[in-house]
Amino acid sequence: MKRRMRLLFATVTGAAVLSSTFVASSAASAQSLAACTLTATDVTKITLGDSYIPLKDDLKVDLSVAVKDPYGPKATEYPVVDTTKDASPAPALKDRKWVVKPVVTSATAEIFRTGETTASQSIALTGAPGDLPVPQTADGIPETTEKLAVAAVPESVDLKGQFVIKETDKDKAGKWTVKVTVTRTSGGNTAGNCQEFDVSGKQEVASGSVSPSTIQLKRGQDVPVRITASVKNATGVSAELRPHDGSMWINVPLTKEGDGNYRYTAYLADDTSPGSWYLVIKGTRGKEAIEATGMSFTILAPEDGVAPKASSKVTIKAPKKAKLGKAFKIYGKAYRGSKGYSGKVLELYFKKKGKKSFTFYGFAKATSTGVWAKNVKQKYDGYWRVVVPGTSKTKKSYANSSLVDVK
Incomplete structure (x- = not known):
């Protein structure tokens, strides 16, 4: 027998705080998402943390963007710049600073919720590359003052950021899009880097059952009991069988099966406390946890009593x-x-x-x-x-x- 489970409580830890780098996007800043895909020549990878609608507090999701060629198009050698050439008086050769200048100066990520063409958030990504110092010899003289070999220049840089998913986004579960705009000194803005990602709905315990609903214990035998639960959008699901008198409890590890439901067969010993029991279903995702009570069931003592047991x-x-x-x-x-x-x-x-x-x-x-x-x-x-x-x-x-x- 299945019946709707009543949610007792939902606890959430690690409440997120909105970063000062997050600013609301205006309609003017958002561009069309039509034909917007990941451009391998500019952004090679976008990685996002687990994304779901939180039960209560805001969820901060980590975002990492791998930007290609932060110091310019791949070449055998890169130009070296003397950053002290205009100093007065002119420093000695060993005191001068030669660097390779980056061409990537900044990057922004915009978040578009399901069905929206205007960004809900704009995030200034951190970690833009700085000047790359030219290696020096033992006497302090730079190894080169003209061109730096490609081996010393990184081919990509990871830029970081976070965006927020709110409890109030509960009607926006589904496909979201992140759009990355990279600003380069040599090539202007590259705004065509987009990637879809899934945002799951809230964790929810839909139903749970214990079969049979009346369990007759048997002397000297372990009696099978089948537990079934329907839980949505959780990454960790388990159950407990609890007596109403609180005398003991039984932990049940549930396994997700092909139809999406969680099941497990527990075996009750003949000395399990008889009386009225109830089912508890638990779910976790990230730092959130839910717990819900389900159907009650009855355990009957073995008719012939409890068999002697080994210690x-x-x-x-x-x-x-x-x-x-x-x-x-x-x-x-x-x-x-x-x-x-x-x-x-x-x-x-x-x-x-x-x-x-x-x-x-x-x-x-x-x-x-x-x-x-x-x-x-x-x-x-x-x-x-x-x-x-x-x-x-x-x-x-x-x-x-x-x-x-x-x-």
């Missing part, structure tokens, strides 16, 4: 210190009884220092001898937890790391 345990080792944003390894060993728990999929959690609860991070799979390892990253001082999920034949267990300090 489990797990160890965890983590470094005392870690570099901010750099990957490091945590590892350990999982046991079932006195032997390594072969092939067991373990759950990893992280708790920020000062917080009361752990947050699900991901999975790690044990080897045939029970050894497990995982490369992780963390932004804050905190603790790691590894969990051996219980089954109908094995008890649940967990272990926590000592504090990992981020530097």
Whole structure:
């Protein structure tokens, strides 16, 4: 059974601030987009960051433009200019400064939203090339005062900028266009460099279901449960099964299938808490996260009771210190009884220092001898937890790391 999910809340972090380099485009500055394509002789590549309509705060999208021949058309040698030739008194030869002058002086990017021919934003790109110094010999004399060999002159330069996608652009999802105008001293403005890019709509949890809606647990067996979710415009999707009494929860990694829906089959052990449960669907994109509740379902205790179970345990080792944003390894060993728990999929959690609860991070799979390892990253001082999920034949267990300090 499927039914519309009610959005509980949407959290957004890392709110963007509009850069002072952004100015509104006027109709006069915008030119026709007809026949406007990428000109390989001028701009070889335009690269954009992930573009989507934000849930709440403005989204800043990085823009990089590779401009060809920043010091003029490719040649065997480039002219050298003495920038101190007019100084008075004239400096000694070793004190003079010879350079190759750039021909690219600036560049501007305009953003056109879906269906619009007038730019909504104009961005002054940064990183225009400067004077290229001529290499000097050991005694300070320039290697050349006439022509500089092509090997010393870069063939392209990357210019940078950012543009903003607002929550109020929600009706403009679809194909946007970026148009780049490069200003050159020798060739004027080159305004014909355009590239389309996709701007996705807002993240949205459309529906979710648990099948069957009434789950009868069975003594000594793991009962399959199918979870299905329809989530739009998210890059990370997962689910949780939560009891209404808050006694436990089950993390579910969803996989996107050919029809665009996310699915996974979870297996419930015979000692899963009976009662009323509900489904939670989560989505992430960039720094945004959404969470929505879906249908309720019922879990019934096994009619013959819970079967005796083997014990489990797990160890965890983590470094005392870690570099901010750099990957490091945590590892350990999982046991079932006195032997390594072969092939067991373990759950990893992280708790920020000062917080009361752990947050699900991901999975790690044990080897045939029970050894497990995982490369992780963390932004804050905190603790790691590894969990051996219980089954109908094995008890649940967990272990926590000592504090990992981020530097």
